[in-house]
Amino acid sequence: MLLQSALSSLFARANEVGVAGIFQFVFSGQQHFWVRAPASAQVHTGRHPQADVTIAMDTSVFLSIMRGKSDIEALFAQGQLKISGRLGLATLLPQLVNRALYGGGGERVEMDRRYPARPRFSEQLSASLDKHDVIERRAAQQISVHEFTNQYRAVGKPLVLSSALDDWPLAKMSVEQALEHFSDVQGISRHGQYADRAFLSEREFKAVKVVDFVAGMKHASQPTSDEPAAYMGNNQLPRQWMHLIRFPELFERSQYIAPRFWLGPVGTLTPLHRDDSDNLFAQVWGEKSILLAAPHHREALGSWATSPDGGLEGCDFNPGKPNWEDFPAARNVDFLHVRLGPGDLLFLPEGWFHQVSSLTMSLSINFWTHSVRVPGKDCFG
Structure with a gap:
């Protein structure tokens, strides 16, 4: 019983x-x-x-x-x-x-249903930011927590920090050395046309050992525009690697959610979407291309939510295959390009839309936080 x-x-x-x-x-x-x-x-x-x-x-x-x-x-x-x-x-x-x-409350959620995307305070902040053509890049050692908090975090402004993983043992390891710590770890990988079925439960997933997934990357077929490369995305970082990374000191440790890892060959793709909390995205191996759009472009991008309470939001507009007739306002969106290489750390504020693709074999580890923009003196909570 x-x-x-x-x-x-x-x-x-x-x-x-x-x-x-x-x-x-x-x-x-x-x-x-x-x-x-x-x-x-x-x-x-x-x-x-x-x-x-x-x-x-x-x-x-x-x-x-x-x-x-x-x-x-x-x-x-x-x-x-x-x-x-x-x-x-x-x-x-x-x-x-x-x-x-x-526990927790909220309205009833229907699986795989799209809900209206709600306005966020981060949209007001991004609409008031000075127009800029590039995301600022700074050396991690040259910015204090105070400066980061007041000039970037509080106002929801993205930032790339270079040489940010210098104290990570994992960043100094080869793939073979790192996999020794992953010998018995399994994860969930995405396959098929997963980008076109973003955030749906019917996507094709497989349970596979990490070492087998890495071995399979060497023999994987070339990704196409319709079917991106298989992706071991959004898996919780196992305990075997926790001592090989360092939590960024930009937030208090208690604010971090358990870190996640993203592993795959060239050609993986996460379609345009936005999260419901701040994110620190660490590039360990390889290179990734990230396309950003400010929060206040929600309507222009055809944004929709996975829950009636908001949270994770996908977009009907695809910047890779733009349909201007259905989304004419998307022509006015200022998309910003960021290229991340080994050692880079991207601060991605809550509300910013992003599309992520791998340019090479890539390992990324991200840290979501309990932090969003809210009206008030400090603009965040």
């Missing part, structure tokens, strides 16, 4: 997260349960013949997750949690766990 009670708690608020599908769970001792979300949090015993996704783990591991003592993404990376079927649906599990553990 303990397992069934925990599963029922996990799915009790599935409608608030926008999870829809049949989840099959396999626990130690060959205990099988399934849940149909969000129609019901009722837990059924046995196997479902048409489960959308199957999750297998030890009973103790699951109960530890539901007590808030273990991180589901970290367990997946270490191979203590196996997933098969629709991995895109399984990527919503961390949100389910957080909602079950910590």
Whole structure:
């Protein structure tokens, strides 16, 4: 009964997260349960013949997750949690766990639905910034936290810091040396036409060991405009690498969310979108090209949200294949280009639209924060 009670708690608020599908769970001792979300949090015993996704783990591991003592993404990376079927649906599990553990409100979310993008205070700030044709680049050692906070962070102004990873052991390692710390780590990679299906659960995902993914990059087919290169994007950085990086001192440590890594060959693509918090994006290996647009261009870019409360937003306008007839106002958008190389750190304020593509084999690590622009004396919170 303990397992069934925990599963029922996990799915009790599935409608608030926008999870829809049949989840099959396999626990130690060959205990099988399934849940149909969000129609019901009722837990059924046995196997479902048409489960959308199957999750297998030890009973103790699951109960530890539901007590808030273990991180589901970290367990997946270490191979203590196996997933098969629709991995895109399984990527919503961390949100389910957080909602079950910590609550939260808001309107009901429907999976894969587009919601109107709401105005943000960061749009007012960016509209008042002086027009500029390039993003400022400065040496990391020549800017203080005070200057960064007041001249860039508070007003939502992007900045590139060079030589910012000089104290990172990872930045001094070859790929082969670094992979020794990743020997048993697995991640989720994106495949197929994932850029055209941005932020949809039906995208093609695969669970693969990092070392196998890197080996496969050497034999990957050339990316095309319709199908970018396979991308191990937005995976939580495993504990094996935590001692090989350094958290930037530009924010207080308590404000950082667990860092994520982005690994792939030349030709990976993240389509134009914007996040709901500040971001420090560290380029460890290789080069990336980033196209930026200021927050106040929301309407011109055809922005839409993945939740009725806002948050992550995609764009219908594609700067790589511009449709001027549908988006005539996009002609007035001042797109800014940034090229990042090894050792660069990009401060990307909340609300700034960005499209990211890899120019070479690339590893990036980013640090999202609990920080957004809000009206007030300091303009951020």
